Amino acid sequence: MTMQKLLSKARKAIQDFDMIQKNDKIAVGLSGGKDSLTLLHILKNYQRFSPQKFELIAITLNPGGVxxxxxxxxxxDLDIEFHEVQTDIKEIVFDIRKEKNPCSLCANLRRGALNDTAKKLGCTKVALGHHKDDAIETFIMSLFYExxxxxxxxxxxxxxxxxxxIRPMVYIEEYMTKKATKEFNYPVIVNPCPANGSTKRQDVKELLAQLNSTMPGVKKNIFGALNNSEKLFIWDKDKIK
Structure with missing residues (x-):
């Protein structure tokens, strides 16, 4: 039942945003965390009944020593082609650059390495495991910090x-990836990042949880705003004048 619900939400996102075309070769960015593991299983299951036939591989970036x-x-076991890429990302971010706020640089390095590898392997798409809660948190972080x-x-x-x-899990809540990981016993790789759990994203995650408890439905409304382009109004001086 859990996988059926995940597939239903993923299928809607794939269709709403026209994410997959015939003969695509899709590389899943497999970090080993609960979200990317869930995405890999979703796309493997979706591949069986997708109206567009596509190829699926997995790419894992090793930041060092994992x-x-x-x-x-x-x-x-899933019959998915797997590629592990050894990198120096951890050394660059923490030892060489000694970043106090490492997330941005780390994300850029990982994104570049993943996309370059996917391109070399002949992929047309890269699938990332960002879910609905990630979208809400990113929106709030952009508003508050930028x-x-x-x-x-x-x-x-x-x-x-x-x-x-592509991000096929944008309609899927984080609790569902946690549930799937526990139910299907996915082999989660512990996040080796020294900053894990003490980031701005974690602060926003905790703030949103608090707001949602005092104002039920606030996360739902924020996500609704992301999908409501017709009601977007900001102070455009030229238009207002």
Missing amino acids: DNSPLYKLCK GRVNCFSPKTYLDKQGITV
């Missing part, structure tokens, strides 16, 4: 690499 052997076994109305897109074409990034 044992990803469970992911090798998982992909072998002073702008912004969020990642469910589908983005990258001109430089010539590939498209």
Whole structure:
């Protein structure tokens, strides 16, 4: 039942944003966390009945010193081609650059390495495991920390690499990935990042949980605003004048 619900929400997102085309070769960014593991299983199941036939592979970036052997076994069991890329991301971010706020640099390095690898392997799409809660948190972080109305897109074409990034789980709440991970016993790789659990995103996550408890439905309304372009109104000086 859990997988059916996940597939239903993923299928709607895929259709709403036209994420998958015939003969696509899709690389799943497999970090080994609950979200990327859930995404891999969703797309493997979706592949069986998708009206558009597509190829599926998995790419894991090793930031340095992580044992990803469970992911090798998982992909072998699922009959999914698996690629592990060794990187120096952890050393660059924490030892060389000594970043106080490492998330942005780390994300850029990981994104570049993943997209470059996918392109070299002949992929047309890269699938990321961002879910509904990630979208809400990103929207609030952009508003609070950057002073702008912004969020990642469910589908983005990258001109430089010539590939498209898709996020099939944007309609799926985080609690569902936690439930799937526990129910199906996914081989989660512990996040090796020294900053894990003490980031701005974690602060926003906790703030939203508090707001949602005192104002039930606030997260639902924020996500609704992301999908309501017709009601968007900001102070455009030229238009208002």
